[in-house]
Amino acid sequence: MKIAIIGAGNVGAMTASRIIDANLADAVLLDVVQGLAKGKALDISDARPIFDSKAAITGTEDFSDIRGSEIVVITAGLARKPGMSRDDLLKKNSDIIKGVSLQIKKYCPSSIVIAVTNPLDVMAYLVMKTTGFNPKRVMGMAGVLDTARFINILREKNKDIDEDKFLMMGSHGDTMVPVSRSKKISDSVFKEASERARNRGAEIVKYLGTGSAYFAPSASVFFMLKSIIKDEKKVMCASAYLNGEYGEKDVYIGVPVILGSQGIDKVIETELSEQEKKAFKESALQIHEGISKTL
Ligand code: A3D
DSSP states (O other), rough: EEEEOOOSSHHHHHHHHHHHHHTEEEEEEEETTHHHHHHHHHHTTTTTHHTOOOOOOEEEEEGEEEGOOSSEEEEOOOOOOOOOOHHHHHHHHHHHHHHHHHHHHOTTTOOEEEOOOOHHHHHHHHHHHHHOOOGEEEOOOOHHHHHHHHHHHHHOTTTOOOOGGGGEEEEESTTTEEEEOOSSSSSHHHHHEEEHHHHHHHHHHHHSSSOOOOOOHHHHHHHHHHHHTTTTTEEEEEEEESGGGOEEEEEEEEEEEEETTTTTEEEEEOOOOOOHHHHHHHHHHHHHHHHHHOO
């Protein structure tokens, strides 16, 4: 199994490192910056004896080297800077994503693609449109991260919360939709934790000064890759194409899915309250607007 990672910045390189350290698959790391992917790939490969990994990693600037990859992770693009919203990135990153998608179509026509670049849901849609791939094979990583952040914050309040009863759905942005089916937390704890989870990315960006989060984001990509490669069919939130589910059409948005070796096995339609339905609709509307600006 060969995985291509496009973009050897913080998220791309850390994802590659997690793949190789865990001996999950071979990887090729690609970046437009001369030498960047080659240098990082060498560094990652040197840790293999420590982790007893036999997985191979190479770095490149040449898209033809991704040929034969069964899964492609796209982290190419700009990261948010302090004070910059995810939507500010829209124009710059959509041009990059369109170009990268054409290369994926050319060299990896049967691959499964995981988009990470922001604004996530719009970029996942652009990948699907530009490659022309079956939407089941194109998805965005955000829900795994946003749900993990939500649960991590809730754990501070209650160590034994029922973690499987929480989800972050909707857009990876200011309109994400927190969902709880737990009776173990109060409304006020739920609201406060939702708000903190929604702002977690910005909180991290503010501390860092340059760049944005990458430890938990790369862990989230790794979790998705493992479910695909080992056909675990795990249930998780991901940005998926909706064709009528949740009353939405022709949009990518965060929903619970089953993820296996063929990509998105199924979009799970969980029952939503009236308030959650309204929030989800608003979130989808915002993504539709983003999509219309890029086409
Ligand atoms: P960064 O460390 O800047 O890495 C991006 C890399 O992409 C750089 O090394 C660039 O040289 C490279 N690049 C730019 N254009 C191309 C191209 N055409 N082909 C190949 N490589 C290219 O950023 P990062 O790794 O921190 O973040 C990458 C993206 O992921 C950004 O858009 C972030 O906003 C996004 N991100 C999303 C999440 C989600 O949860 C959805 C989390 C973290 C980061």
